[in-house]
Amino acid sequence: MKYIPDGLRRLWHRMGSPRWFFETTGSWVPWLGGAAALLIAVGTVWGLAFAPPDYLQGDSFRIIYIHVPAAYLAQAGYILMAVCGVILLVWRMKLADMVMTAVAPIGAAFTFLALATGSIWGKPTWGTYWIWDARITSVLILLFLYLGIIGLRRAIERPEAAGRACAILAIVGVINIPIIKYSVDWWMTLHQPATFSITAAPAMPPIMWVPLLLNVLGFNLLFAVAVIQGTRTEVLVRERRTRWVNDLCLRETA
Amino acid sequence: MHPKRKQRLLIISVLVGGVGLTSALVLNALNENINLFYPPDQIVAGLAPVDQRIRAGGIVVDGSVFREIGSMSVSFLISDLDGHDVPVTFEGILPNLFGEGQGIVATGRLGADGVFVASEVLAKHDENYMPTELAAMQGRKPPMGNQVNSEPGASY
Numbered sequence: 001m002k003y004i005p006d007g008l009r010r011l012w013h014r015m016g017s018p019r020w021f022f023e024t025t026g027s028w029v030p031w032l033g034g035a036a037a038l039l040i041a042v043g044t045v046w047g048l049a050f051a052p053p054d055y056l057q058g059d060s061f062r063i064i065y066i067h068v069p070a071a072y073l074a075q076a077g078y079i080l081m082a083v084c085g086v087i088l089l090v091w092r093m094k095l096a097d098m099v100m101t102a103v104a105p106i107g108a109a110f111t112f113l114a115l116a117t118g119s120i121w122g123k124p125t126w127g128t129y130w131i132w133d134a135r136i137t138s139v140l141i142l143l144f145l146y147l148g149i150i151g152l153r154r155a156i157e158r159p160e161a162a163g164r165a166c167a168i169l170a171i172v173g174v175i176n177i178p179i180i181k182y183s184v185d186w187w188m189t190l191h192q193p194a195t196f197s198i199t200a201a202p203a204m205p206p207i208m209w210v211p212l213l214l215n216v217l218g219f220n221l222l223f224a225v226a227v228i229q230g231t232r233t234e235v236l237v238r239e240r241r242t243r244w245v246n247d248l249c250l251r252e253t254a
Numbered sequence: 255m256h257p258k259r260k261q262r263l264l265i266i267s268v269l270v271g272g273v274g275l276t277s278a279l280v281l282n283a284l285n286e287n288i289n290l291f292y293p294p295d296q297i298v299a300g301l302a303p304v305d306q307r308i309r310a311g312g313i314v315v316d317g318s319v320f321r322e323i324g325s326m327s328v329s330f331l332i333s334d335l336d337g338h339d340v341p342v343t344f345e346g347i348l349p350n351l352f353g354e355g356q357g358i359v360a361t362g363r364l365g366a367d368g369v370f371v372a373s374e375v376l377a378k379h380d381e382n383y384m385p386t387e388l389a390a391m392q393g394r395k396p397p398m399g400n401q402v403n404s405e406p407g408a409s410y
Contacts, residue, residue: 055389056351057379090262127349127376133290171266175277186281188289188311190359195381204383 016093018235019244025228032225039218046211054208063121065212069219071114074142075177077107077223081149082174085167095231097163098238100170101153102230106223108146115139118191126190134183135191138176145173159238291359294338302364310340310370311359311378319354332358332370344372351377 014020047065054061081103087096118136119129130136149166156162184193195203202209239245255263281288291311292302302308312332319330326346331339342360352358357378362371384394 052385052387055384055386055394056356057383061383086263086266089266090259125349125351125377125379127351127374131290131376134288168269171270172273174270175274179277179281187285188291188293190290190376190378192379192381195383203381205385205388207385208383 015095016091018095018098018239019242021095022232022235025232029225029228032221032228036218036221036225039214040222043211043214043218047215051208051211057125060121060124063117065215067114067117067121068212069216070110070117071139072216073219073223074107074111074114074139075180077103077110077227078142078145078170078177079174080227081107081170085170088163088167089171094238095235097159097167098234099227099231100149100163100166101234102227104146104150104153104166106226106230108143108150110223111139111143111146115143131190133189133191134187135180135189138180138183141176142173142180145169145176149173294332294334294340295336297340297364297368297370298338304364304366307361307363309359309361310342310364310372311357312340313357314352314354315339316354330354332360340370341368342370342372342375344375346373346375348375349377351379 044065048062051062053059081100084096084100084103087093088100115136118139122131123129149169152169153162153166156165183189184191196209236245236248291309294310294312296302297310302310310332312334315331315333319328321328327343328345328348329341329343331341333339342362344360344362352375357380359376359378360370360372361374361376363373364370384392
């Protein structure tokens with residue numbers, strides 16, 4: 001910890017303050033939201049209307065423009081929640097708990113979207129809406145983990161205890177992420193292996209993956225906006241008895 | 255780092271490591287059951303149970319698909335492209351992506367004669383995507399779905 005630059009250390013300490021988060025991020029939301037809307041609009045229209053159809057799947061392949069970003073963020077969201085869990089348990093940073101609270105329903109929504117789009121694509125491509133292969137089952141477990149964390153938080157009355165319990169569940173559940181990622185390589189599944197990887201060229205021409213890249217970036221920003229807004233709400237709810245929130249409410253209603 | 259925080263971090267690491275190790279052992283023990291289907295080499299080697307509901311998966315061999323005239327019966331070979339072929343018979347509607355050179359996963363029973371009698375055939379899509387024009391330029395066949403070859407020698 002001695003080698004961490006001073007600036008970063010100060011940022012870390014400031015980040016512990018929910019008030020700092022609330023006041024800093026307020027102006028980000030319209031910009032991030034606007035950029036997200038623009039990227040998703042361009043990526044989706046390009047992908048659905050202008051990208052060429054696949055020679056085997058025809059037009060049904062276009063569901064990847066929603067399915068891939070949703071599935072990616074479903075997993076990234078869970079990792080974010082687990083990281084927040086570690087920060088909460090080790091450093092007792094309240095803001096991490098608020099982020100964790102905000103991520104759970106958003107991550108669950110993206111996971112559901114990934115499962116639903118996959119199922120809709122599965123019927124014309126595979127011939128079935130659902131199959132219990134390792135990939136699909138592990139993503140269903142991810143959805144249940146998200147729902148479990150939402151439920152656990154509501155089941156425990158004391159916020160500190162609820163936060164710690166959720167943190168432990170989030171951290172333990174992170175084991176599922178590599179299982180999802182490598183399920184298609186470790187076992188025989190109906191789901192195909194990854195089309196995109198860091199080490200190899202995509203198994204898809206640019207005319208098909210460029211709109212997908214736009215949508216992935218757009219979904220990332222959408223996810224960020226949703227998490228920031230959710231966290232801001234959580235900050236106000238939990239700090240409702242503090243002076244700065246009361247002052248803020250008075251100013252807003254005046 | 256504060257010793258107390260270091261200790262908490264250590265506890266979390268041990269927790270994650272323990273759960274990870276447990277999951278690895280459990281998944282390893284359940285390996286056979288997690289695999290969705292038996293590949294052709296395992297079936298040829300006699301590792302798949304006979305006359306039980308199982309799934310078989312492989313690539314449909316080029317030129318092996320034959321349909322009986324006037325019925326829904328179709329037969330074909332699935333292969334691992336490594337010298338192991340399993341004959342499959344099926345009666346019913348094939349998925350649109352079914353075709354020679356395409357992967358499939360069939361549910362059914364393996365007979366004592368080594369023929370797999372399928373009750374359901376699903377198409378397996380691979381990770382490659384290609385625009386129609388590009389595929390046509392490379393001479394790739396579009397999926398055949400239910401338009402399969404007739405019996406050998408039959409006129410079209």
